[in-house]
Amino acid sequence: MLLSIRSLSKSFPGTRALDGVHFDLRAGEVHALLGENGAGKSTLIKCLTGAYARDEGTIKLDGVPINPQSTVEAQELGIGTVYQEVNLLPNLTVAQNLLFGREPRRLGLIHARAMRSEARAMLRRYGLDIDVDRDLGSYSVAIQQIVAIARAVALSGKVLILDEPTASLDAREVEMVFDVVRGLRDDGLGIIFVSHFLDQVFDLTDSVTVLRNGRHITTEETAALDRVRLIEHMLGRALEDAVSHHAPAIRGARPDMLHFTGMGRRGMIEPFDLTVGKGEVVGLAGLLGSGRTETAELLFGIRSAHTGEARDMAGRIDITSPRAAIAAGFGFAPEDRKTDGIVADLTIRENIILGLQARRGWTRPIPRAEQNRLADDYIRRLDIRTSGREKRIGELSGGNQQKVVLARWLAMNPRFLILDEPTRGIDVGAHAEILRLIHELVEAGMSLLVISSEIDELIAVSDRVIVLRDRRHVAELGGAEISGETIMRAIADTGERRI
Amino acid sequence: MNTRALPLYVTIAIFVLAWVICAIQFPAMFSTRVIGNLLTDNAYLGIVAVGMTLVILSGGIDLSVGSVIAFSGVFIAVMLRDMGLHPLVVFAMLLMISTAFGAGMGFLIDRLAMPAFIVTLAGMFLARGAAYLLSIESVPIQHPFFQTLQGAYWLMPGRGRLTLIGVLMLLVFVLGMIVAHKTRFGTSVYALGGGEATARLMGVRQGRTTVLVYAFSGAMAGLSGIVFAIYTGSGYSLATVGTELTAIAAVVIGGTLLTGGAGYMFGTLIGVLTMGLIQTYIVFDGTLSSWWTKIVIGILLLSFILLQKLLLKLSQARLAGGHA
Numbered sequence: 001m002l003l004s005i006r007s008l009s010k011s012f013p014g015t016r017a018l019d020g021v022h023f024d025l026r027a028g029e030v031h032a033l034l035g036e037n038g039a040g041k042s043t044l045i046k047c048l049t050g051a052y053a054r055d056e057g058t059i060k061l062d063g064v065p066i067n068p069q070s071t072v073e074a075q076e077l078g079i080g081t082v083y084q085e086v087n088l089l090p091n092l093t094v095a096q097n098l099l100f101g102r103e104p105r106r107l108g109l110i111h112a113r114a115m116r117s118e119a120r121a122m123l124r125r126y127g128l129d130i131d132v133d134r135d136l137g138s139y140s141v142a143i144q145q146i147v148a149i150a151r152a153v154a155l156s157g158k159v160l161i162l163d164e165p166t167a168s169l170d171a172r173e174v175e176m177v178f179d180v181v182r183g184l185r186d187d188g189l190g191i192i193f194v195s196h197f198l199d200q201v202f203d204l205t206d207s208v209t210v211l212r213n214g215r216h217i218t219t220e221e222t223a224a225l226d227r228v229r230l231i232e233h234m235l236g237r238a239l240e241d242a243v244s245h246h247a248p249a250i251r252g253a254r255p256d257m258l259h260f261t262g263m264g265r266r267g268m269i270e271p272f273d274l275t276v277g278k279g280e281v282v283g284l285a286g287l288l289g290s291g292r293t294e295t296a297e298l299l300f301g302i303r304s305a306h307t308g309e310a311r312d313m314a315g316r317i318d319i320t321s322p323r324a325a326i327a328a329g330f331g332f333a334p335e336d337r338k339t340d341g342i343v344a345d346l347t348i349r350e351n352i353i354l355g356l357q358a359r360r361g362w363t364r365p366i367p368r369a370e371q372n373r374l375a376d377d378y379i380r381r382l383d384i385r386t387s388g389r390e391k392r393i394g395e396l397s398g399g400n401q402q403k404v405v406l407a408r409w410l411a412m413n414p415r416f417l418i419l420d421e422p423t424r425g426i427d428v429g430a431h432a433e434i435l436r437l438i439h440e441l442v443e444a445g446m447s448l449l450v451i452s453s454e455i456d457e458l459i460a461v462s463d464r465v466i467v468l469r470d471r472r473h474v475a476e477l478g479g480a481e482i483s484g485e486t487i488m489r490a491i492a493d494t495g496e497r498r499i
Numbered sequence: 500m501n502t503r504a505l506p507l508y509v510t511i512a513i514f515v516l517a518w519v520i521c522a523i524q525f526p527a528m529f530s531t532r533v534i535g536n537l538l539t540d541n542a543y544l545g546i547v548a549v550g551m552t553l554v555i556l557s558g559g560i561d562l563s564v565g566s567v568i569a570f571s572g573v574f575i576a577v578m579l580r581d582m583g584l585h586p587l588v589v590f591a592m593l594l595m596i597s598t599a600f601g602a603g604m605g606f607l608i609d610r611l612a613m614p615a616f617i618v619t620l621a622g623m624f625l626a627r628g629a630a631y632l633l634s635i636e637s638v639p640i641q642h643p644f645f646q647t648l649q650g651a652y653w654l655m656p657g658r659g660r661l662t663l664i665g666v667l668m669l670l671v672f673v674l675g676m677i678v679a680h681k682t683r684f685g686t687s688v689y690a691l692g693g694g695e696a697t698a699r700l701m702g703v704r705q706g707r708t709t710v711l712v713y714a715f716s717g718a719m720a721g722l723s724g725i726v727f728a729i730y731t732g733s734g735y736s737l738a739t740v741g742t743e744l745t746a747i748a749a750v751v752i753g754g755t756l757l758t759g760g761a762g763y764m765f766g767t768l769i770g771v772l773t774m775g776l777i778q779t780y781i782v783f784d785g786t787l788s789s790w791w792t793k794i795v796i797g798i799l800l801l802s803f804i805l806l807q808k809l810l811l812k813l814s815q816a817r818l819a820g821g822h823a
Binding site: 071072075087088089090091092096097100101103105108109110 | 683
């Protein structure tokens with residue numbers, strides 16, 4: 001056994017993050033580490049890489065007990081890590097990044113030529129032939145990830161931890177990175193793969209370990225594993241709605257509420273028409289870069305449209321700025337929650353009342369009692385898991401942060417809410433809850449525009465699905481037409497098919 | 500080509516263009532005399548700008564250097580007048596003080612996780628105050644060794660004088676280039692400027708690097724003070740007010756990103772010489788007020804900041820394009 005973890009425990013004030021966890025990694029396997037948020041995946045990895053000191057338990061590498069105190073020490077022992085956010089420096093060259101701290105020297109000075117050829121040799125192993133003297137930042141994220149892997153392997157060479165390495169890659173890039181990972185597996189490395197994408201887990205890994213609430217639940221061969229059973233392990237309960245993709249009920253014709261005609265902006269999105277009925281969910285499907293987010297930004301006035309107009313029953317509405325869009329009763333929960341959605345240093349209460357307060361104007365503060373009532377109300381209604389309303393939102397899990405963002409908009413009672421990737425980076429349980437919330441909102445008469453990369457999710461929530469390709473609305477599917485196959489076909493139509 | 504190197508090329512192009520314009524209008528500006536004077540007059544600024552480049556590359560700033568130069572001049576003058584020590588001994592003492600001063604600021608910046616702006620601002624007042632403490636009046640330096648240093652030059656073809664301090668500045672730039680581009684320490688400095696958290700993950704010893712960066716800047720400020728004392732032949736506590744800002748301007752005009760992580764030592768040399776050239780032009784013209792120097796530097800600085808912003812946008816657009 002390459003890496004063997006026994007009875008690993010780690011507690012934080014108030015929680016037992018890891019409780020006697022066992023984990024084994026063979027040389028030459030890709031081993032998925034799965035679990036919902038809060039299952040203990042990241043704690044386990046941090047104990048392994050020396051970022052946390054463990055309370056109990058042993059970690060053996062090649063049969064030798066180890067106790068790394070820092071990531072650098074873990075690296076030297078043979079455990080390298082590649083995180084979701086690329087953990088190299090974009091302002092240094094590829095060669096500098098690869099050989100940082102181990103630069104070949106001559107007479108005490110860095111030997112540029114030796115460095116270049118060494119860096120090239122390192123990358124050639126991964127089938128990458130690029131100019132190593134260019135800044136790392138000038139390459140795509142996929143290449144940056146491969147460089148990060150190359151560096152981690154060169155430094156460590158025994159165990160490679162991939163912590164959500166594919167979260168910001170598109171399908172083709174994911175394949176590129178996976179090819180590299182498979183090559184390393186065949187070279188005899190032990191690879192731990194953490195991901196939210198179950199497809200990728202089935203595609204890439206040899207075995208799967210599931211953690212839940214800090215405990216080891218099961219370890220199985222991936223090939224023998226059934227998808228539904230895996231999700232049951234992760235959730236710890238039999239599944240009901242979480243992954244059942246029932247076709248939407250066709251709720252008859254509804255009075256059209258919002259008409260967008262000829263909306264477009266040069267270089268961003270071709271002019272399109274869109275009608276959203278009251279209590280209707282319109283889904284936007286398409287590949288990364290197909291114009292989904294751009295559509296949302298146009299509708300919410302983040303970028304002004306060059307052409308077209310928006311109307312409701314009463315006449316023309318002004319959506320030339322987010323402020324105007326909000327005044328018109330629109331809401332927008334953006335894709336990048338961390339930078340665009342939440343104010344991490346403010347409390348849950350402050351994040352919830354933010355929009356409402358902005359609309360009232362800062363000269364008329366919402367009374368504190370009213371704020372508390374609102375916050376408590378939404379924490380209960382949306383089942384936001386927190387120790388209280390005064391907790392910093394940055395300390396919540398992704399799913400709970402997303403619920404707070406939703407609460408902020410719900411407090412303003414918009415008639416039209418745009419949700420851009422509402423379930424990205426959220427664990428399976430919270431995922432199902434967000435979908436349930438969407439259904440509730442629609443029942444209450446709100447209109448929704450939902451953008452998602454997960455086709456199953458769109459199928460589950462949408463009354464109509466609009467498919468985008470190359471910054472153009474190319475198809476509109478309604479009712480019984482909506483299925484994974486029809487959407488895929490519309491996306492694929494002429495372009496390459498998404499793997 | 501790296502887009503990041505573009506500001507450097509632009510700087511060089513502007514410098515060459517400026518010189519051509521000058522030379523067309525005043526052919527005498529192409530002489531070795533003017534070149535010699537350009538190096539001599541800007542020696543102290545160039546040396547301090549080498550230290551500033553490293554500090555800015557690391558993502559920091561050092562506002563204390565102007566005051567340290569003034570302190571150095573007064574220190575040298577007072578020591579020579581009152582103690583009767585040999586100038587070389589005084590120089591060594593001074594360099595130790597200024598290096599330790601810089602290292603101390605670096606230590607505080609790292610340990611207290613304080614913004615470099617505030618710590619070096621305090622350093623600026625401290626050093627200026629220390630200079631006043633030594634003497635509030637201008638102290639002339641009359642030491643035979645000093646006169647030797649002031650008079651040392653090599654005659655270039657065309658009767659231009661390549662002075663000792665001019666050569667010293669060029670040597671310091673060579674040293675700066677080696678430190679920044681050819682050592683692991685230099686790579687660590689770029690790494691810190693690129694992102695502290697990532698740099699730490701990659702194994703940069705942040706504390707050590709920060710202390711060394713400011714110590715280096717302090718040493719350069721001390722050396723610059725020595726050069727300034729040789730240049731002016733006196734020590735005056737009111738001298739070189741605002742030189743830290745001129746040095747920052749030279750670094751930015753030289754194509755270094757003010758937020759750190761990108762830039763070239765050679766660019767700073769061109770930045771210093773460009774600023775010197777503008778001054779020379781105004782002297783040659785004779786009718787222009789010397790304030791025009793400041794206005795032109797202001798315009799140059801602004802256009803470089805805009806250029807960097809533009810390049811950033813372009814490289815982001817290219818990345819996004821490659822993604823679609």
